[in-house]
Amino acid sequence: MAQKSYRDAIREALREEMHRDERVLILGEEVGVWGGTYAVTRGLHQEFGDRRGKDTPIAESAIVGTAVGAAMGGLRPVAEVMTINFTLVAMDQIVNNAAKIHYMFGGQAKVPLVIRTPAGWGQLAATHSQTFEAWFASLPGLIVVMPATPYDAKGLLKTAIRSENPVMFIEHARLYGVRGEVPDEEYILPIGVSDLKRAGQNITIVTYSRMLHVALTAAEQLSQDGIECEVIDLRTLRPLDMAPVYESVKKTHRMVVLEEDWVTCGMGAEIAARVSHDLFDELDMPVERLGQVEVPMPYAKNLEALMFPTQEQVVGKIKGMFA
Amino acid sequence: MAAGLGVNVPESEKTKSGLTAVEALDWFKKMSLIRRFEERAEEAYGQGKIGGFLHLYIGEEAIAVGALAALHEDDDVVTHYRDHGYVLARGVDPKRVMAELYGKSTGLSKGKGGSMHMADLKRRLWGGYAVVGGHIPLAVGLALAVQYNKEPRIVACFFGDGATNTGAFYTGLNIAAVWKLPLVVIVENNHYGMGTAVARSSALTDLYKKACVFNMPALQIDGNDVVEVRDAVREVADRARSGGGPQFIEAVTYRYRGHSMGDPQRYRTKAEVEAAKGSDPIMRCQQRMLSRGLATEADLKQIVSQIEVELDEAVRFAETSPLPEPRDLYADVLIAE
Numbered sequence: 001m002a003q004k005s006y007r008d009a010i011r012e013a014l015r016e017e018m019h020r021d022e023r024v025l026i027l028g029e030e031v032g033v034w035g036g037t038y039a040v041t042r043g044l045h046q047e048f049g050d051r052r053g054k055d056t057p058i059a060e061s062a063i064v065g066t067a068v069g070a071a072m073g074g075l076r077p078v079a080e081v082m083t084i085n086f087t088l089v090a091m092d093q094i095v096n097n098a099a100k101i102h103y104m105f106g107g108q109a110k111v112p113l114v115i116r117t118p119a120g121w122g123q124l125a126a127t128h129s130q131t132f133e134a135w136f137a138s139l140p141g142l143i144v145v146m147p148a149t150p151y152d153a154k155g156l157l158k159t160a161i162r163s164e165n166p167v168m169f170i171e172h173a174r175l176y177g178v179r180g181e182v183p184d185e186e187y188i189l190p191i192g193v194s195d196l197k198r199a200g201q202n203i204t205i206v207t208y209s210r211m212l213h214v215a216l217t218a219a220e221q222l223s224q225d226g227i228e229c230e231v232i233d234l235r236t237l238r239p240l241d242m243a244p245v246y247e248s249v250k251k252t253h254r255m256v257v258l259e260e261d262w263v264t265c266g267m268g269a270e271i272a273a274r275v276s277h278d279l280f281d282e283l284d285m286p287v288e289r290l291g292q293v294e295v296p297m298p299y300a301k302n303l304e305a306l307m308f309p310t311q312e313q314v315v316g317k318i319k320g321m322f323a
Numbered sequence: 324m325a326a327g328l329g330v331n332v333p334e335s336e337k338t339k340s341g342l343t344a345v346e347a348l349d350w351f352k353k354m355s356l357i358r359r360f361e362e363r364a365e366e367a368y369g370q371g372k373i374g375g376f377l378h379l380y381i382g383e384e385a386i387a388v389g390a391l392a393a394l395h396e397d398d399d400v401v402t403h404y405r406d407h408g409y410v411l412a413r414g415v416d417p418k419r420v421m422a423e424l425y426g427k428s429t430g431l432s433k434g435k436g437g438s439m440h441m442a443d444l445k446r447r448l449w450g451g452y453a454v455v456g457g458h459i460p461l462a463v464g465l466a467l468a469v470q471y472n473k474e475p476r477i478v479a480c481f482f483g484d485g486a487t488n489t490g491a492f493y494t495g496l497n498i499a500a501v502w503k504l505p506l507v508v509i510v511e512n513n514h515y516g517m518g519t520a521v522a523r524s525s526a527l528t529d530l531y532k533k534a535c536v537f538n539m540p541a542l543q544i545d546g547n548d549v550v551e552v553r554d555a556v557r558e559v560a561d562r563a564r565s566g567g568g569p570q571f572i573e574a575v576t577y578r579y580r581g582h583s584m585g586d587p588q589r590y591r592t593k594a595e596v597e598a599a600k601g602s603d604p605i606m607r608c609q610q611r612m613l614s615r616g617l618a619t620e621a622d623l624k625q626i627v628s629q630i631e632v633e634l635d636e637a638v639r640f641a642e643t644s645p646l647p648e649p650r651d652l653y654a655d656v657l658i659a660e
Contacts, residue, residue, distance in 0.1 A: 025471070051471065057501065062460045062494035069464020072449060073399070075471055077464075092457050092491070105442035105450050106433030107655035140656050164658040191660075 001183055007176040009150035010040050010116075013157035014078060016186065018048055021076060024161060027054035028063055028080030028116075037082055038118060038176050064090035064115060068097045068166075071113040076161060081117040084170060085130050098166040099141035113166045114157070119146075119209065119260065120173025121297060123304060129297035133209075134266045136168045137237040143191060144237040146170040148212035150180040152235055155189030163191065172210045194241040196248075200228030203318055204248040206271050207258040208234040211309070215258050218314035227322060237267060242274055249275055253284040254321055260308055263291035290317060342550055344617040350392060350549045351612060352626050354384040354605045356633070357408045360417055363634050364407070364424055364438075368584050372642070373424045377438050380408040382547075382579035385604035386511050387412040389552025390479060390574075393560055399447045399469070399478040401462040403486065404439035406451030413446050417633060418640040427644035434647045435655070455516070456482065456489030459508070463495045466504035466569075477505040477563045479556075485516025487530050496569065500537040503568035507560050510571070511546060513578040518590035534571035546574030547604040550611070577602070 004012070018024045025048075026041055032055035035042030045053035056063045060081055067079035081087050087094065094115065101109050121129035137144045143165050147153040153171065160167040197212060198219050205215045212233050219229035230248045234240065249255050255275055257268035268289035275287055290309040298304060309317075361379045368377050380387070387408035391400070402409050410420055415431065423430030424438055431441050432450075442450035449465065452458035462480035469476050486492050487510060499506045510530050514521055522528050534541035540562070544555045552574060559570035577599035581588050612618040 054502075057494065057497060059494035059497070061491055062463065062498050065457070065460020065491065065495060066464040066467060066498055069401075069461035070467045070471070071464070072461065073465040073468025075468045092454055093460060096454050096457060097452070097461060101450070102658065103655050104432065104436045104440045105444075106431070106435045108432070108442055108444045109449065110658060143657070163660060165660070 001181040003179045004150050004182040005176065006150045006153050006171070006178045006180070007038065007040050009154035009182050010157055010171065011042065011044070012182070013154045013161070014041065014044060015047070017158055017161045018044070018052060023074065024076040024078065025052040025054060026078045026080065027056055027067060029056055029058050029082050031055060031080050036080065038173060040176070041080070060086045060089040061093055064093040065097065067113050067115070068093055068101070068111055071111045071166070072101065072109050076112055078114045078116060078161060081115060083128060083173070084117045084119045084132055085128050087115070087117055087132065094136070094142070094168070095139060099139045102165075103141055110164050111166045112164050114160045114169050115167070116169045116171060118171040118173045121304065122174065123299055123301055124297070125299040126296040131261050133170050133237055134261055134270070137267060137270070139238070141166070142238060143167040144170065145191060145235065146209045146237055147235055148175065148209050148233055150178065150182050152189060152195070152233070154182055155187050156191060156235065158188045159191050162188070167191070170209070175210055178213070192236045192239045192241055194244045195233045195235055196230070196244055197233045198229060198231035200230040200252070202228045202252055203230070203254040203256065203321065204245065204252045205229050205231045205256050205258055206234065206245055207231065208237065208267070209260060211258045211260050214309065214311055214314060218311045218318070221311065221315050222318055225319070227318060229318070234267070240270070245271065245275065246279060249279050250282050253282055255283070256288045256290060256314070256318060256321070258309060258314060259289075259291045261291055262294050263289045264294060266291055285321060288317060288321065290314060342615070342617070346392070347608065347612045347617045348622070348626065350388050351605070351608050351618070351623065352630070353388045353412050354549065354608060355627055356417065356630050357384045357387065357411050358605060359630050359634055360411060360420070360637070361407060363638060364421070365584070367424070367638070373438070374426065375437050376404075376583045377424070378405040378583050379580040380405050382599065382603070383511055383513055383576045384408055385549040385552055385608070386481070386509065386546045386574045386576060389549040390481070390509055390556045392553045393556035394479055395476065397447055398476050398560070399449055399462075399465045400481075401449045401458050401465065401478065402451050402481045403455070403458065403483055404451045404453040405483070406439065406441045409481065410441045410443060410448055413443075413448055415443050415446065415448070417637040421637040421641040422644050425641040425644070426646070427641060428647040428651065429640070429644040433651065456486040456491040458482070459486065459491050459495035462506060462508070463499045463504060466499060466506040467502065469505050470502070475564060477507055477560055479507045479509065479560070481509045481511060483516065484510060484512040484514070484521050484525065484530055486510070487533050488516070488525055493536070496537050496539070499569040500539050503566070505563045506569040507556065507563050508569065508571050509556070510573045512573055512575045515578065515582070515590065517582045518586065518588070520590065529573070531571060531573035537569070537571070539569055539571045540567075541571040541573070543573045543575065546576035547602050547607060549604060549608050
């Protein structure tokens with residue numbers, strides 16, 4: 001099978017869907033002539049022209065609001081918000097319009113919209129290094145997808161574009177260069193299905209997006225010490241597919257949630273609450289959460305490096321659970 | 324009334340194109356229906372039969388009626404939350420509007436939206452939106468869909484003076500202008516954003532001048548003159564329809580009631596409100612019809628009494644309609660796939 005980058009896999013999904021369906025268009029800051037600030041949309045403007053590869057002003061509320069309106073009007077817009085930090089500027093459009101319009105008019109209108117936006121960091125300081133997936137995942141009326149691998153990114157984006165519902169498709173800037181197997185033939189993946197990425201019988205690690213890769217390397221290291229981790233990639237954060245998590249915890253009786261978000265009110269809090277409530281008797285010990293240090297992101301490289309759980313910290317935490 | 328503002332802001336070409344008796348009677352009827360409908364809603368609100376917010380359009384009826392008379396039936400309409408007038412002006416059955424206010428399953432939005440969220444997609448009424456200015460980008464997007472599909476339609480977006488101070492107004496209309504979208508925006512300047520007067524909240528008080536930053540043609544019109552509204556909207560809608568890009572109208576009017584129910588109105592005097600009623604849109608339409616011989620007093624009386632019958636039925640329908648079922652709570656959150 002071909003090895004492709006996460007970036008190229010996403011571009012392939014966009015390109016294939018634009019060929020498949022005339023109603024699909026992309027819009028956002030620098031998605032056209034520039035080719036995307038992370039080069040995801042490179043070449044699409046040349047191929048599809050101004051009509052379907054639309055550069056916009058730097059105005060996120062209008063980008064998202066225009067995309068919502070276009071979706072209501074029958075198009076299949078894929079709006080890019082350059083980074084997830086800038087979705088804050090578009091929050092009214094996402095929360096009050098995209099997520100509500102189908103419901104509050106009694107099911108009359110629909111919003112088949114995809115908002116692509118990357119989380120990420122890299123000495124970008126406090127306002128450009130955040131990740132708000134848990135905010136979006138708290139909203140009825142919205143679907144939230146956050147893929148970790150090129151294969152998942154492509155298959156899930158194609159499904160998101162075909163969905164009748166509004167989808168927040170959250171990428172990760174530090175995954176764009178990550179390579180993985182992506183078939184040449186067409187495929188799609190179901191939204192709302194968690195994926196077992198590594199089987200193991202001793203402990204369950206629940207994670208998503210970039211932290212999946214940290215989890216998998218930590219699991220390899222722990223394996224050498226005889227601890228076999230089962231790693232579950234949520235892939236979709238709303239609706240949450242908890243069945244594989246429950247199945248795993250019934251086997252391992254231990255669980256760690258690993259996320260890049262601040263742990264307070266993060267995805268891990270939700271997962272931990274559900275598992276603690278629904279599988280109280282199955283747990284040998286409290287659910288552990290590992291996430292971002294609860295301070296705003298600093299610029300200095302050495303301080304930034306302290307912000308997220310590392311492979312060593314994950315290994316240390318899990319070894320402690322077997323001490 | 325219209326004022327020029329440098330390049331691309333043409334003087335109004337008020338045609339006063341032959342007002343026919345049929346048109347005048349229709350507009351008189353619709354304006355009277357909206358007013359009496361809202362007076363009935365006000366009563367029901369006072370009786371606790373309608374909850375939440377109720378923003379009344381009384382005094383501003385000529386704008387919805389005149390503008391929708393100018394639009395084609397398949398043109399898209401997007402509005403703010405003071406939205407009862409538009410749906411009634413486009414011919415939605417008052418029964419279904421009243422039932423929505425009562426929170427009944429037979430309401431226009433099945434009781435899920437209420438006063439602020441009236442939509443009827445069969446009539447291309449895309450709804451009332453309740454965050455000031457937030458619906459302007461939606462109208463821009465609908466206009467993008469029209470342009471994308473090369474349809475001979477336009478989108479009309481209505482909002483109040485307060486919306487012209489929001490970010491969504493500037494960012495949305497800028498995109499519409501850059502992409503030359505088939506959009507007509509109509510600012511209803513009723514002099515107050517909630518209780519704050521335009522002069523206390525906007526650096527420019529002639530709101531049509533704000534179109535200058537979008538290089539967009541703009542008119543200021545008398546929003547209490549249904550004929551002037553119809554003529555102006557028809558003129559700019561034709562221009563938008565034939566590739567002229569987005570168009571901007573400021574329709575000056577006055578809101579008789581408070582911002583919503585329960586507004587103590589400390590920001591204005593009773594004398595100011597009474598003075599404004601001297602330019603009442605329904606009265607002016609009526610006077611014009613009578614003076615031009617387009618209708619008799621008897622004709623108008625008959626229309627008004629028909630409206631009362633229609634509204635009796637609307638209230639009865641709303642009161643006797645079933646509430647939404649508890650299971651409806653979960654309907655229409657997402658489309659099943």
